[in-house]
Amino acid sequence: MGQLATLFEPDRIAVVGATDREGSVGRAITANLLADFEGDVVAVNPTKDEVLGLESHDSVTDVPDVDVAVVVVPPSIVLDAIREAGEAGVRDVVVITAGFGESGSEGASRERELRELAAEFDLNLVGPNSLGVMNTDLGMNATFGPESAQPGSISFMSQSGAFVTAVVDWANDRNLGFHNVVSLGNKAVLDESDFVAEWGDDPDTDVILGYLEDVVDGRAFVESAREVSRETPIVVVKSGRTEAGASAAASHTGAIAGSEAAYEAALDQAGVLRVETVQDLFDFGSILAGQPLPESDGVAIVTNAGGPGVMTTDAVGDSDLSLASFTDETVAAFQEALPDEANVYNPVDIIGDAPVERFEDALDVALADPNVGAAVVLACPTATLSFEALAESVVDLQAEYETPVAATLMGGSSTRAANDTLSSAGIPTYFDPARAVRSLDALREYRDISRREYAEPETFDVDREAAREILESAGRRDTNRLGVEAMGLLDAYGIPTPGSDIVDSRSDAVDAAERVGAGDEVVMKIVSPDILHKSDIGGVAVGVPPEEVADTYEDLVTRARNYQPDATILGVQVQEMLDMDAAVETIAGMNRDPQFGPLVLFGLGGIFVEVLEDTTVRVAPVSEPSAREMLDEIEAAPLLRGARGREPVDEAAVVEAIQRLSQLVTDFPAIVELDINPLVATPDGVRAVDVRLTIDQEEL
Incomplete structure (x- = not known):
C-alpha cells in the first residue's frame, strides 16, 4: 500500500x-x-x-x-x-x-x-x-x-x-x-x-x-x-445534481455545460463508472469483484421460463450488449441435449419441467460457444428443480469456462441457500433479470475502460503574447466581455478565421468591404461587448453587396443604439462571406467549472444551439483521440460525414481546432467562458466566424 x-x-x-x-x-x-x-x-x-x-x-x-x-x-x-x-x-x-x-x-x-x-x-x-x-x-x-x-x-x-x-x-x-x-x-x-x-x-x-x-x-x-x-x-x-447557474451564463457553452455536465465528462475521462442508484452501485461492485471481464459482447440466456426470458432479452436490447448468435455446431448440440419443445436459439428456453441436469447441459453448450462472452442463468421455482443443486452446477461451469455469469433465481426463501452458494463463488444473483443484464453491461463497460489508450494532449506552436495582449485590452477598457473584436485571439492560437476588419465609419466600412470581400458580398456585424445575441436585435447582415455597405453600417449602429442606448459600440465588423453550401455550422466553446477547470464543448452550432443541445464536453486539456470521440458522440455526426450525398467535412481540421481551443483556455485561466459559434466546417477546413468570451480581470 x-x-x-x-x-x-x-x-x-x-x-x-x-x-x-x-x-x-x-x-x-x-x-x-x-x-x-x-x-x-x-x-x-x-x-x-x-x-x-x-x-x-x-x-x-x-x-x-x-x-x-x-x-x-x-x-x-x-x-x-x-x-x-x-x-x-x-x-x-x-x-x-x-x-x-x-x-x-x-x-x-x-x-x-x-x-x-x-x-x-x-x-x-x-x-x-x-x-x-x-x-x-x-x-x-x-x-x-x-x-x-x-x-x-x-x-x-x-x-x-x-x-x-x-x-x-x-x-x-x-x-x-x-x-x-x-x-x-x-x-x-x-x-x-x-x-x-x-x-x-x-x-x-x-x-x-x-x-x-x-x-x-x-x-x-x-x-x-x-x-x-x-x-x-x-x-x-x-x-x-443541479443545473448550476445556467440562467446566469453569458455564453451558449455556459448555459449548456453546467456542473452536472462537468461531472459526467470528468468521471468518464477518469474511467469511473457512474451509476444513478445505490442498487446499481453494489450490483456493479459485486460483479466486478467476483467475475472476469467478457471477451465479447454476446450474451447467452438459459432459462426454464419463457416470459422472464423475454424480459431478459429486452434488457439486453436496452444495453450495449447483444444477444449472442450461436454457431451451427452449438444449435446442433442444443437440439441433441434438449427436448423437442425447447427453444434452441437465444434465449434458450429449456421449458418448465427442466431438472438441474438439463440446465447444466444447456449452460455447458452455451458457454462453449465462441460467440458467447457472458451468460444469464434464469430460473423460476418448479417441483422438478433444486435451486441449491443448480447453484452448484453454475459455480462449477463458470469456473471451468472462466466466462462471466449472472444468475436470476426468481423466488423467495427457496433461493436463499442457492444465492449464498453463488455469492460465495463470486457469482451475483438477482430477482430482477434487468439487474443481471445491467451488471454484465458494467463488466463490458469496464473492459472497454481498461483497454483505453491515454494520449498526452498535443502542444501547438502559438503566439501567447499576442493572445495575452488582446485579453488585457479588455481590462484596459474596464469590461469583462469580448466579442468579435477578439478574433485575433483565435488567430494567435492557430484557429482559422475569415478575413475581416472592424471599422467605425461609413467610409471605412466601404474600404474594408473592398479589401476582405474583393468586390463580392460581405457579412457585417455590430461590435459591442454589451450585446450578446447580435442576431436577436438585427445586428447581423449577411450577403451585403458592395453598394449597400455604407447604409448597412448606419442601420446596424442605429439598431444597436436603439436597442441598448448605454451599450459600448466599438464599431462594425466587415467579414468575408463564406460559401455555406457544403458547410456545417458547429460550435466549440468552454466553460470554467469550479471543480474541474476548463470544460470544452463541441456540437451542432448556429442560432438554435441551446434549443437543440446536440453537444458533448470534455475536461481540458483535450487530446487528439478524445477530440475525435467528441465528433462521434453528437447526433449530428452524420452531417459531418456527408449525409444525403454531401461531401464530408475536414474532420482533422475540426479535431485540431478543438485541441487548439483546449490549449488556449488551459493557458489562460482568465477566460471564464468562450463561444466560437459558428465554427464553420467544410471539406476544405474550418473557419471560426464569431466569438465571444467572458474574462476574470483578476486573473489577467
Whole structure:
C-alpha cells in the first residue's frame, strides 16, 4: 500500500476521548475496536482512570508508538488534541468530532486551523465530522457504527456517515464484504483522490466504490482515477445534481455545460463508472469483484421460463450488449441435449419441467460457444428443480469456462441457500433479470475502460503574447466581455478565421468591404461587448453587396443604439462571406467549472444551439483521440460525414481546432467562458466566424 498504509494497518490505535459512558460516541468506538481489532487499543481521557478495562492516559503523548489517533472530543479542544498527536509523532488521525465547516463561520474557521495543523505536522487526517474507518482484515472497526463489515475485496468511501451505517447493515444481510471502509466527513485534508490512489496500490482491493456529493480537487481526481481505473474498477454514485447557474451564463457553452455536465465528462475521462442508484452501485461492485471481464459482447440466456426470458432479452436490447448468435455446431448440440419443445436459439428456453441436469447441459453448450462472452442463468421455482443443486452446477461451469455469469433465481426463501452458494463463488444473483443484464453491461463497460489508450494532449506552436495582449485590452477598457473584436485571439492560437476588419465609419466600412470581400458580398456585424445575441436585435447582415455597405453600417449602429442606448459600440465588423453550401455550422466553446477547470464543448452550432443541445464536453486539456470521440458522440455526426450525398467535412481540421481551443483556455485561466459559434466546417477546413468570451480581470 501507499502513504496511508498505517491508517488501515496500524499496530496501535489511540481513542482520544474514550469513555465508558453509555450511549456516547467515545464508548462505541472503543468497544468496536476492543471487539475484534488485532492490534493494541489505547484509551486517552484525562478525566478517567480506566475505560472499558483499559488504563486511561492523560494525553496521547504519554503513549509510545501510536499509529492512529481517533479523535472524539468536543470541538473546542479538537485542535489541542491534534497538536498533541502531531507532537507525539502520530502520522494518521481520524477526527470524528463535528462542528467544523458544516456548522457556520466559527466552525469553518476552526476547520482552517485544523488544516493548518495537519500541514504543520504532515498528518494524514480523515474528517472532521467522520463516522470513522474500517479494515476488515485486521478486525479494525474504528467507527461508531452499530455493526462491523464482513471481509471482502471491495473498498468503499462515503461522504455520508449515515450512508455507511446503512450500507454495512444492508451488505451484511446479503453476505457482501468489504476490505476498507472510510467515512470521508468534511474532507479537510484527505479526500476521494487520496483514497482512490491508495486503494489502487492495494492488492487486497479489487473494486473501489464511492458515494460522493462533490469532488474537492477535480483535476487531481481525474488524474488519480484515470491511472487507477486501468487496473482497478471504480464505481461512483454522485448525488447533488443541479443545473448550476445556467440562467446566469453569458455564453451558449455556459448555459449548456453546467456542473452536472462537468461531472459526467470528468468521471468518464477518469474511467469511473457512474451509476444513478445505490442498487446499481453494489450490483456493479459485486460483479466486478467476483467475475472476469467478457471477451465479447454476446450474451447467452438459459432459462426454464419463457416470459422472464423475454424480459431478459429486452434488457439486453436496452444495453450495449447483444444477444449472442450461436454457431451451427452449438444449435446442433442444443437440439441433441434438449427436448423437442425447447427453444434452441437465444434465449434458450429449456421449458418448465427442466431438472438441474438439463440446465447444466444447456449452460455447458452455451458457454462453449465462441460467440458467447457472458451468460444469464434464469430460473423460476418448479417441483422438478433444486435451486441449491443448480447453484452448484453454475459455480462449477463458470469456473471451468472462466466466462462471466449472472444468475436470476426468481423466488423467495427457496433461493436463499442457492444465492449464498453463488455469492460465495463470486457469482451475483438477482430477482430482477434487468439487474443481471445491467451488471454484465458494467463488466463490458469496464473492459472497454481498461483497454483505453491515454494520449498526452498535443502542444501547438502559438503566439501567447499576442493572445495575452488582446485579453488585457479588455481590462484596459474596464469590461469583462469580448466579442468579435477578439478574433485575433483565435488567430494567435492557430484557429482559422475569415478575413475581416472592424471599422467605425461609413467610409471605412466601404474600404474594408473592398479589401476582405474583393468586390463580392460581405457579412457585417455590430461590435459591442454589451450585446450578446447580435442576431436577436438585427445586428447581423449577411450577403451585403458592395453598394449597400455604407447604409448597412448606419442601420446596424442605429439598431444597436436603439436597442441598448448605454451599450459600448466599438464599431462594425466587415467579414468575408463564406460559401455555406457544403458547410456545417458547429460550435466549440468552454466553460470554467469550479471543480474541474476548463470544460470544452463541441456540437451542432448556429442560432438554435441551446434549443437543440446536440453537444458533448470534455475536461481540458483535450487530446487528439478524445477530440475525435467528441465528433462521434453528437447526433449530428452524420452531417459531418456527408449525409444525403454531401461531401464530408475536414474532420482533422475540426479535431485540431478543438485541441487548439483546449490549449488556449488551459493557458489562460482568465477566460471564464468562450463561444466560437459558428465554427464553420467544410471539406476544405474550418473557419471560426464569431466569438465571444467572458474574462476574470483578476486573473489577467
